[in-house]
Amino acid sequence: MTHESIVFADRTDAGRRLGHAIRKERFSEPLVMALPRGGVPVAFEVAKILAAPLDLLIVRKIGAPGHPEYGIGALVDSDGPQVVLNAEAMRSVNPSESYVEAETERQRHELARRRALYLGDQMRRSPRGRNVIIVDDGIATGGTAKAAARALRQAGAAALMLAVPVAPASAVASLRDEVDRFVCLTTPNRFHAVSIYYEDFEQTTDAEVIALLKRTRGEGESM
16 A cells, blocks of 8 residues: 555556456455445456456435435345445434435435346355455545445454555544554545546446446456
């Protein structure tokens, strides 16, 4: 990890660099789980370098009443989607129980729609008893990564690694206790936004996610 600012050509470049860094950690027989959409191209390269299986970890924010961008919790994809609430945000907003239930159900439908879109009828890989690597294209605040890590703990993952190309030092500090290992290639002293550290940060499309997942299953272009 370095405090010098590294600029990645694109998510593929970031994934390759991240994969080589992770390989030095000797995290045995991992399951790589990508946070879509932007985390998928990064995780694809990581999984290829590690010769590891790749799956998605879809996380849907549960927003505050009237302020959907402010997360009071998250719904995380698993055998039974798990709700991870942010205790501090819940105390601050104090939403009604009926609101939380209704918003959770709305996100549950969206989560199911996205999994069907990306994976069709493919069976999800269970994290239970596995060494799991959570991969994204970068971290800004860490809320999504924290929810993902807590949900995977609850689902029985044996060990957790969080791996990203870039994150601010504040997010790294807040997330270290959530995982067993944290791999981050650069923590710039003056962090602005994840996109600043990529020459090409075009939005990853649903079609790109689907194509990369097909390649991991040998249904498309060879890995």
